[in-house]
Amino acid sequence: MSKRDYYEVLGVAKSASETEIKKAYRKKAIQYHPDKNPDDKQAEENFKEAAEAYEVLSNPEKRQRFDQYGHAGMSGSAGGGYSGGGMNMEDIFSHFGDIFGGGGFGGGFGGGGGRSSRRVNRGSNLRVKVKLTLQEISEGVEKKIKVKKHIECKSCNGSGAKDGSSFSSCSTCHGSGQITRIQNTILGQMQTASTCPSCGGEGKIITNKCTSCSGEGTVQDEEVITINIPAGVAEGMQLSVSGRGNAARRGGVNGDLLILVHEEEHPELIRDENDLLYNLFVSIPDSILGTAVEIPTIQNKVKVKIDAGTQSGKILRLRGKGLPDINGYGRGDLLVKINIWVPNNVSKDEKKILEKLQTSESFTPNPTAQEKSFFKKVKNFFD
CATH class of the missing domain: 2.60.260.20 (Urease metallochaperone UreE, N-terminal domain)
Structure with missing residues (x-):
């Protein structure tokens, strides 16, 4: 079953601010909290789904990856499963307790506050x-x-303990992992909770270290x-x-x-998103008479036909010979650019042949009226 869009899970727009995302998650967490929905498996799954969505969208780096690549850009694509998908309730309570303030994730629910009071490393x-x-x-x-x-x-x-059971309850916080203080203010009594300095929020002390x-x-x-x-x-x-x-x-x-x-870097192919580019050089005779050449693809070589009279700069498109889209939207193409190869040096016999061809009408450039007009404008500009 495919995962739902994280924005859809929290019911927010893709342009939602950090505050809006946090508020939406708090609402979902309260709605589907296990203490409000005892023995309700669907509510538990919705609770976990909301936690997973919040873990991604509240983290700027993860949110950017998700916006760009969707679920495929998250850890599920790399094997091992996405971190939110494998969370149990204790993970969620420990990871997201801060959203409900110092009193613990439960925010007034019976079981939640107790489960999140101890610090989880x-x-x-x-x-x-x-x-x-x-x-x-x-x-x-x-x-x-x-x-x-x-x-x-x-x-x-x-565990850190030598025999696995060498622990004693922290005498400072009595095993809760937190110190609660009550202050008198003009608005009445204010209760605050902070991490226990003696046990570091773990609620227990190792009596015999490993x-x-x-x-x-x-x-x-x-x-x-x-x-x-x-x-x-x-x-x-x-x-x-x-x-x-x-x-x-x-x-x-x-x-x-x-x-x-x-x-x-590939020795012959250049990547352009999902497309691949290849520069093919053909000789003047081959471009005039036409030929068939082999060109590289990622898997093997394929033969393509070069039509007679092919001009330099022409692009041949080999559909589906590019790279697959990470989100499953098909494959890119292999684009082959034709380049006419002009030799730097020719033999005497070749030179004589070329001199004869130089006067041939077939080898005389014959630009169109539109091209002539363009060249005239360029000339006038530089004059």
Whole structure:
């Protein structure tokens, strides 16, 4: 089932401001919140869908990619699925709690506030550059890349504790991860919540740290990651693979792997969006008499016919021999530009032949009346 347009999900126009997007998401989140719709699977899916849409449209970089390439430009195209699509409820509560203020995502719902009060660590994103040939771009390709990154510590399974259970509840915040303060103002009592300074918002303290990772839950290592590049990507496009970035401290949410596409130059073909360009040089006799020549395409060589009397600058169009559109709107064409090759040096015999042809009417330029008028205007201008 294809995904809905993110603007449609939140019910906003493509020109919507950041404030309008945030307001629309808050409205959807309240409407479909699990605490308001218990045991309603459709409401839960709508809740997740709205969260995914907000994650993209609230991020200027992701929003620009989505506006330009649609869903194909997001991480789903690069394999591994888009980050929003794989979210569970805890991810959503931790990622978007700020939209409802310091009191937690629930904003007054019974279960929501408690679930979002504790801080969830998030790993940083990784950015890698992947070089692709035109053939790989034309067909799509699976790549295996080796990256240095933070991975989950195997000794403690990412918990940071030596035996996996060496934790005690934070005595400062009593396990909530937040410190609540009440202030008296002229408007009455104001309640504010802030991250607990003792536990960093985690609600618990490690009593016996893992010696392999020093209590961080992550270690530096190398990992081989398989990524699927969709057909039709372009130079400078950025794809994202959810959860394959740096691991988070103490079992949090992993960062994403950002893939920057670098297009290698083809020795003969030039890319122009989804079209390919090729400069074909033919001799004077071949342009006069006509011939058949082989020209390169991405996959192989094809033979094309050059008609007799072909003029320099003529464009031949080979339909469907270009690159596929990343959004599935067909393929581009291969455009072949004819260039008449004039030799710098000729032999004595060739020169005699050319001198004879020079006086022939067939080899004398015969411009049209319109062309003569244009040339006259140009001459008058320079005189």
